[in-house]
Amino acid sequence: MPTRRVKIPATRYPVERFTLDNGLRVVLAPDRSAPVIGVAVVYDVGIRSEPEGRTGFAHLFEHLMFQGSENLEKLAHFRHVQGAGGTFNGSTHLDYTDYFETLPSNALERALFLEADRMRGPRLTEENLRNQVDVVKEEIRVNVLNRPYGGFPWLTLPPVMFDTFPNAHDGYGSFDDLESATVADATDFFRRYYASGNAVLSVGGDLDVAEATALIERHFGDVPARPAPARPDFTEPDLTVERRTSYTDALAPLPAVASAWRVPDPVGDFAAYLPYVVLAEVLTDGDASRLVERLVHTDRAVTSVGGYLGFMGDPFDVRDPTALLLQSHLPPGGDVDKVLRTVDEELDRLATDGLTDGELARTQARMATHLLRDTDAVLGRVLRMAVLEQQRGAPELLGELPRLVGEVTEEQVRAAAATLRPERRASVEVIPGGAR
Amino acid sequence: MSAPGPRSLPPLGPTRRLKLPRQAERTLDNGLTVIVVRRPAVPLVELRLWIPFGRAHLARGHLLAQTILSGTETMSSVQIAAELQKIGGGLAAGLDPDRLMFSGTGLATGLDRMLEILAEVLTGASYPAEWVGVERDRLVDGIQVARSQPAHLARTALLKRIYGRHPYAVQTPDPEQVRAVRPGALRSLHAQRVRPAGAVLVLVGDVRPERALDAAEKALGGWQGDGHRGDLPPAPPLAPGPLLLVDRPGSVQSSLRVALPAVPRTHPEHAALQLANLIFGGYFSSRWVENIREDKGYTYGPHSLVEHSVAGSVLVAAAEVATEVTGPALLETTYELGRLATVPPRPEELEQARQYALGTLQLGVSTQAGLASVVSAYAGSGLRLDFLPEHESRLAKASAEDVAEAAARYLAPARAVTVVLGDAERITPSLAALTPIETVPVPS
Numbered sequence: 092m093p094t095r096r097v098k099i100p101a102t103r104y105p106v107e108r109f110t111l112d113n114g115l116r117v118v119l120a121p122d123r124s125a126p127v128i129g130v131a132v133v134y135d136v137g138i139r140s141e142p143e144g145r146t147g148f149a150h151l152f153e154h155l156m157f158q159g160s161e162n163l164e165k166l167a168h169f170r171h172v173q174g175a176g177g178t179f180n181g182s183t184h185l186d187y188t189d190y191f192e193t194l195p196s197n198a199l200e201r202a203l204f205l206e207a208d209r210m211r212g213p214r215l216t217e218e219n220l221r222n223q224v225d226v227v228k229e230e231i232r233v234n235v236l237n238r239p240y241g242g243f244p245w246l247t248l249p250p251v252m253f254d255t256f257p258n259a260h261d262g263y264g265s266f267d268d269l270e271s272a273t274v275a276d277a278t279d280f281f282r283r284y285y286a287s288g289n290a291v292l293s294v295g296g297d298l299d300v301a302e303a304t305a306l307i308e309r310h311f312g313d314v315p316a317r318p319a320p321a322r323p324d325f326t327e328p329d330l331t332v333e334r335r336t337s338y339t340d341a342l343a344p345l346p347a348v349a350s351a352w353r354v355p356d357p358v359g360d361f362a363a364y365l366p367y368v369v370l371a372e373v374l375t376d377g378d379a380s381r382l383v384e385r386l387v388h389t390d391r392a393v394t395s396v397g398g399y400l401g402f403m404g405d406p407f408d409v410r411d412p413t414a415l416l417l418q419s420h421l422p423p424g425g426d427v428d429k430v431l432r433t434v435d436e437e438l439d440r441l442a443t444d445g446l447t448d449g450e451l452a453r454t455q456a457r458m459a460t461h462l463l464r465d466t467d468a469v470l471g472r473v474l475r476m477a478v479l480e481q482q483r484g485a486p487e488l489l490g491e492l493p494r495l496v497g498e499v500t501e502e503q504v505r506a507a508a509a510t511l512r513p514e515r516r517a518s519v520e521v522i523p524g525g526a527r
Numbered sequence: 528m529s530a531p532g533p534r535s536l537p538p539l540g541p542t543r544r545l546k547l548p549r550q551a552e553r554t555l556d557n558g559l560t561v562i563v564v565r566r567p568a569v570p571l572v573e574l575r576l577w578i579p580f581g582r583a584h585l586a587r588g589h590l591l592a593q594t595i596l597s598g599t600e601t602m603s604s605v606q607i608a609a610e611l612q613k614i615g616g617g618l619a620a621g622l623d624p625d626r627l628m629f630s631g632t633g634l635a636t637g638l639d640r641m642l643e644i645l646a647e648v649l650t651g652a653s654y655p656a657e658w659v660g661v662e663r664d665r666l667v668d669g670i671q672v673a674r675s676q677p678a679h680l681a682r683t684a685l686l687k688r689i690y691g692r693h694p695y696a697v698q699t700p701d702p703e704q705v706r707a708v709r710p711g712a713l714r715s716l717h718a719q720r721v722r723p724a725g726a727v728l729v730l731v732g733d734v735r736p737e738r739a740l741d742a743a744e745k746a747l748g749g750w751q752g753d754g755h756r757g758d759l760p761p762a763p764p765l766a767p768g769p770l771l772l773v774d775r776p777g778s779v780q781s782s783l784r785v786a787l788p789a790v791p792r793t794h795p796e797h798a799a800l801q802l803a804n805l806i807f808g809g810y811f812s813s814r815w816v817e818n819i820r821e822d823k824g825y826t827y828g829p830h831s832l833v834e835h836s837v838a839g840s841v842l843v844a845a846a847e848v849a850t851e852v853t854g855p856a857l858l859e860t861t862y863e864l865g866r867l868a869t870v871p872p873r874p875e876e877l878e879q880a881r882q883y884a885l886g887t888l889q890l891g892v893s894t895q896a897g898l899a900s901v902v903s904a905y906a907g908s909g910l911r912l913d914f915l916p917e918h919e920s921r922l923a924k925a926s927a928e929d930v931a932e933a934a935a936r937y938l939a940p941a942r943a944v945t946v947v948l949g950d951a952e953r954i955t956p957s958l959a960a961l962t963p964i965e966t967v968p969v970p971s
Contacts, residue, residue: 097613097614097615097634097636097637098636099615100570100634100636102569102570122568124566124567124568125568125889125892125893125894126543126545126546126889126893127889127890127893161534162533162534162535165821166812166817166821169811169812170812170879171536173810173811173812173879173882173883174812174878174879174882174883175539175882175886176882176883176884176885176886176887176889176890177883177886177887177890178887178890179811193890194886194890195542195543195886195889195890196540196543197539197540197541197542197543198539198540198886199540200537200540201536201537201538201539204534204536204537208534221824222821222822222823222824223824224824225823225824225825225849226820226821226824226826226827227827228849229780229824229825229826229827229847229848229849230827230828232779232780232827232847232849233780233827233828233847236779236780237677237778237779237780237847238675238676238677238678239672239675239676297543341777342675343675344671344672344674344675345668345671345672376612377608377611377612377617378596378604378605378607378608379605379606379608379609379612384605387661387665388604388605388658388661391661391664394664394665394668394669395665420668420672422664422668423668423671449609449613452613453609453612453613454612456612456613456614456615456634457612457615457616457617459615459634460571460615460616460617460632460633460634463569463570463571464569464571464632464895464896466569467568467569467571467894467895467896468893468894468896468897469893525675
């Protein structure tokens with residue numbers, strides 16, 4: 092069958108950027124296709140920045156940012172957003188922490204007020220801290236301790252691959268560290284990292300640029316100016332000898348394994364990085380991908396296999412060092428060594444023989460769909476743009492990604508595959524303790 | 528710099544009215560209804576197709592959903608996936624107790640091809656023995672993993688407790704039943720049930736509605752055969768009784784589930800019930816969340832939701848709470864339900880819930896995927912998108928009395944069916960202080 096190459100459509104979101112006198116960077120992305128807006132504030136601090144002895148603190152602090160602020164009592168933030176017909180959340184990542192709302196567009200000024208108020212200062216009290224330590228412990232129990240495969244592999248693989256505390260430690264935190272956290276810790280953390288100069292405000296959707304700009308000046312203009320702290324160097328050398336560990340998961344009924352390989356700097360060397368993003372999809376996107384076809388259907392060695400960039404599945408919003416990950420769940424009695432050998436074999440085959448006719452183009456078309464779909468929601472768009480502004484000063488990159496992904500060549504994908512050697516690999520195996 | 532005085536919350540601007548997107552609908556000669564909605568924001572199209580599938584054999588139904596894309600006379604599974612990828616597309620099939628559901632997304636320019644491939648699968652899925660074998664093992668493994676998850680185990684126990692002998696009572700097949708399914712049984716089930724009559728196809732995206740209807744008719748007009756409807760009896764009313772405690776030794780949390788009666792979307796009391804549910808536990812700024820999370824720190828993500836199925840609706844409140852506070856968490860839950868069922872909510876509480884319901888209605892239809900889900904779910908209740916403004920006006924009109932009445936009728940703790948999954952040895956004493964308990968072991 093001849094290869095029909097589908098044209099990857101371009102999208103161009105108009106983007107406005109400016110910086111307030113206090114150093115707050117602002118991104119505006121108007122789109123009047125629906126009467127809704129998205130507002131996001133992203134602070135340049137994440138799991139990698141938390142101090143030793145305070146694992147989980149960046150995430151705990153994210154919770155504290157919802158506990159009242161200069162002009163708002165506890166519970167007021169939630170009630171004001173939801174009482175305007177909106178939804179909210181926040182999330183803590185390796186390199187940043189985001190806070191966001193999506194609302195009907197008549198609530199734009201309200202959302203700006205709420206974000207500005209907590210940028211001036213959250214209410215950090217002993218009572219709120221103890222309450223949120225309890226809530227976070229329940230979050231960890233739900234997501235990690237009380238379920239099979241909890242934290243696999245995002246919490247269990249970094250300590251195998253990395254040696255330094257910022258990259259290797261548990262970002263959810265130990266109960267001991269969480270319980271030891273103090274209000275003074277929180278005050279220091281806020282002063283240091285939640286500075287106007289360390290933040291990006293991103294607003295998108297049904298808005299008028301001039302009007303939104305005036306509202307942003309009004310609410311954020313007098314947030315006290317504080318500069319961004321110097322960002323520490325988190326780099327670590329690549330692996331030269333394979334690393335592998337295993338642990339028993341008392342609740343897991345079946346074996347699993349995840350492997351990671353370091354990849355080029357996603358920000359500093361984007362052109363070298365992008366082929367790895369495409370490679371992960373060539374390997375694992377759907378029944379026509381190489382590893383699914385081989386491992387699931389031909390060999391029946393795994394029940395599922397997935398591949399992605401970044402420990403939190405965040406290809407375009409993480410800084411160096413990061414990794415390409417492959418993870419598999421195995422049938423009862425499955426052979427992990429065999430799975431790892433087969434992956435090596437398939438990577439060799441890809442590096443040596445290249446791709447089949449149309450294999451790259453169809454993968455790129457599918458990636459374009461995923462990228463476009465994520466940006467249809469105004470909130471998805473403002474969040475991505477905020478981080479692209481923060482880490483790259485380039486929010487408009489969002490609209491260019493489908494095209495850039497489509498320009499990755501077969502040679503680049505082969506070369507990327509050739510670097511995923513066993514000696515550069517870190518793996519972690521889950522031994523099922525819950526098999527019945 | 529002098530400290531500024533207190534700042535006040537800016538008022539909301541004028542409400543922008545909900546504008547319905549352009550849409551078109553056609554029922555084909557074979558009985559398939561096609562609904563197309565235009566939202567050109569990104570150059571994609573969302574596809575949803577559901578086929579009535581009530582009363583289908585559970586293990587065969589689940590394996591059919593997992594293998595229907597595994598090949599046809601002319602295409603292998605890999606070819607189907609690759610052909611879809613070429614147009615940036617993908618299709619997945621799933622099963623619930625009412626329907627077989629396909630969902631997918633692709634580049635809008637590939638719509639014709641996506642429909643062509645879908646049609647080929649619907650009319651010619653061949654269930655190749657080798658692939659069925661692989662997928663059968665994967666389904667068994669998946670069931671085993673699900674059974675190690677507390678949320679799944681709690682759900683399973685709750686469904687059984689709610690539905691008794693109704694077909695909704697068991698929604699996950701036994702591995703042994705799955706292992707017994709042969710390709711021939713899948714082909715028979717397909718021939719009997721994968722039929723256009725009564726099915727609904729929804730397309731949403733950067734498409735021209737009339738042109739998309741034509742494309743759907745061209746691709747799917749040849750899909751023939753009368754459907755076997757598989758009508759379900761109405762779900763039985765909830766039968767309150769002792770709290771069902773499912774013992775999961777060593778559990779570090781307890782999974783608390785409370786089921787309450789509810790009404791379908793079209794019922795005159797539905798809007799008032801929705802508002803009452805929001806005030807109780809249906810959003811973050813609800814009494815239940817503010818109490819057991821923000822005040823007491825017992826839990827991370829409690830939520831309550833009205834679930835609609837063809838044979839009935841039910842309200843389910845769910846929370847994962849720390850083992851040591853399981854009794855106190857149930858106490859607060861019962862308290863909040865009882866308080867709302869017996870004391871009318873304050874006006875500002877109602878207005879806040881109302882604004883949330885109205886606003887999230889707009890947010891829900893502000894994306895292609897959101898629109899597709901709403902249109903497909905509405906069609907499942909026999910409704911169309913024009914019900915959205917109708918529902919909006921019902922929400923706007925519901926009075927405090929309406930909401931108080933709905934709360935008294937549907938949220939009364941005396942009507943609740945409660946299931947707790949947790950470590951019985953540690954949680955029995957405090958639960959037993961509150962209510963009679965019946966304890967069963969976790970199913971193996």
